[in-house]
Amino acid sequence: MVRNYIDGRWVDSTGRESVDIINPATEEVLDKCPLGTAEDVNRAVAAAQAAFPAWRQTPVIDRVQYLFKLKSLLEATFDEIVALNTAEHGKTLVESRGDVRRGIQMVETACGMPSLMMGQCSEDVAAGIDSMSVRQPMGVFAAITPFNFPAMVPFWFWPFAIASGNTFVLKPSERVPLTQVKIFGLLEKTGLPKGVMNLVAGSKDVVNALCTHPDVKGVSFVGSTPVAKHVYQTGTSHGKRVQALGGAKNFMVILPDAAMDTSISTCLESIIGCAGQRCLAGSVIISVGDCAKTVSDRIVRLASDVRIGNGADPQTHMGPVISRSSLERIHGLIQSAALDGAQILLDGRQTAGRGYFLKPTVIAGVTPKMRIAQEEIFGPVVCLANTDSLASAIQWINSSPFANTASLFTNSGAAARQFSYEAAPAMLGLNIGVPAPMAYYSFGGAKDSFFGDVKAHGAQGVLFFTDQKVTISRWKKNSNIW
Ligand code: NAD
Numbered sequence: 153m154v155r156n157y158i159d160g161r162w163v164d165s166t167g168r169e170s171v172d173i174i175n176p177a178t179e180e181v182l183d184k185c186p187l188g189t190a191e192d193v194n195r196a197v198a199a200a201q202a203a204f205p206a207w208r209q210t211p212v213i214d215r216v217q218y219l220f221k222l223k224s225l226l227e228a229t230f231d232e233i234v235a236l237n238t239a240e241h242g243k244t245l246v247e248s249r250g251d252v253r254r255g256i257q258m259v260e261t262a263c264g265m266p267s268l269m270m271g272q273c274s275e276d277v278a279a280g281i282d283s284m285s286v287r288q289p290m291g292v293f294a295a296i297t298p299f300n301f302p303a304m305v306p307f308w309f310w311p312f313a314i315a316s317g318n319t320f321v322l323k324p325s326e327r328v329p330l331t332q333v334k335i336f337g338l339l340e341k342t343g344l345p346k347g348v349m350n351l352v353a354g355s356k357d358v359v360n361a362l363c364t365h366p367d368v369k370g371v372s373f374v375g376s377t378p379v380a381k382h383v384y385q386t387g388t389s390h391g392k393r394v395q396a397l398g399g400a401k402n403f404m405v406i407l408p409d410a411a412m413d414t415s416i417s418t419c420l421e422s423i424i425g426c427a428g429q430r431c432l433a434g435s436v437i438i439s440v441g442d443c444a445k446t447v448s449d450r451i452v453r454l455a456s457d458v459r460i461g462n463g464a465d466p467q468t469h470m471g472p473v474i475s476r477s478s479l480e481r482i483h484g485l486i487q488s489a490a491l492d493g494a495q496i497l498l499d500g501r502q503t504a505g506r507g508y509f510l511k512p513t514v515i516a517g518v519t520p521k522m523r524i525a526q527e528e529i530f531g532p533v534v535c536l537a538n539t540d541s542l543a544s545a546i547q548w549i550n551s552s553p554f555a556n557t558a559s560l561f562t563n564s565g566a567a568a569r570q571f572s573y574e575a576a577p578a579m580l581g582l583n584i585g586v587p588a589p590m591a592y593y594s595f596g597g598a599k600d601s602f603f604g605d606v607k608a609h610g611a612q613g614v615l616f617f618t619d620q621k622v623t624i625s626r627w628k629k630n631s632n633i634w
Pocket of ligand 1: 296297298299300305323324325326354355356357359360374375376377379380382397398399400430431528530556596597601
């Protein structure tokens, strides 16, 4: 049974119920995750609140030393974390390496906090009057994270939060908590003062307790749109800062002048990587003009060659989806597309044996009103569509309630500029399939893909975890000695 990490100790959850943590490739039960309670949250927040004054007063250059130590420990145990990540999530080893590496880059970036949180100062804003602004930590922050990046997504938040002087409570996904438990074991080895970082395992009761607790100053959330909205509304109505990153429906536009072979294989990788379970995964490929047949022929050929299997096998190209219910939901969406009049060019639904596997599926003739064109699939399903112009492709993209990412494949600078200027999603790719901002940029979509204003990690992460204080000063000379 997973335990909580509170006030520098591993303790049992007070929750009576639990869920199985299942390897989705083998259906083996790896462990159990307790469904924690408000009582667990109260204890963790109390520990974090008690640790805050001393942690805040610890010089920032000393605070980041714990992150430097953690970085070394993460490198030394990299392969173990990768294997665990693959076991509980199902993604391939290559994908898990990316997941963990991106997480480490967050730690590395947060090590720059001595410079990142520097304030500003002006002399003589009026005669003899100076003005200075500093960024101060605020207290206890919390993050609630999804199943699809067990290593990376929690790192989007807490290294920036604690390096800037706050204390923290993390609630990882109850479906994949083991990677974070392992990482907290490493954090413990850094000698980080007790109470600075806390982990509470669980599901919605823990989430609701964090969003309403009077001592939690802010909440970072990543997950599906309905829960993102709920967390945003609950947290803000309880006076907290909230950044809530939600679901997505991502479009990829191919113009006839694109480098066709590379563009098509890049689109396929975007759609089927991590078995389609990335918030930046492409979903609908819109071919503009006369390239539709080239795109569909090549996609079907490439998708037929994808080797599915246990992610722990280095020969595997694509692992399973996370759960049986997820698999059934995706099967239902594929069926809806057929009923709505789309053509299933490649049907990946027939797989035998254990594990929640779906082979890449390719559906052509997708139009904007179809359910499959509107809902997030979160599975390896390629939807093919076409339009007669870039303008109508952009119009389609902008009609979606989601606006996480979109990509354009072209050799035309003018088309690229039009796309960057007009497409609503807040993370765009130009000849890039998964435009994930690096740790030192900020991450987050728009519309129903993001609730809040200040985005995750990079400079905006520093703004989220700190508050500005301005001091304006005038000193009158009252001595002849100085
Ligand atoms: P989810 O919404 O089911 O769960 C996310 C978190 O919310 C988990 O920690 C879970 O315990 C908690 N939760 C679930 N139901 C809840 C409820 N009713 N009340 C309160 N808390 C609840 O999401 P998921 O299935 O784990 O992750 C997949 C989703 O996350 C996809 O929609 C994907 O697009 C999205 N996602 C978005 C981004 C982004 O940057 N926008 C990144 C990764 C994943």
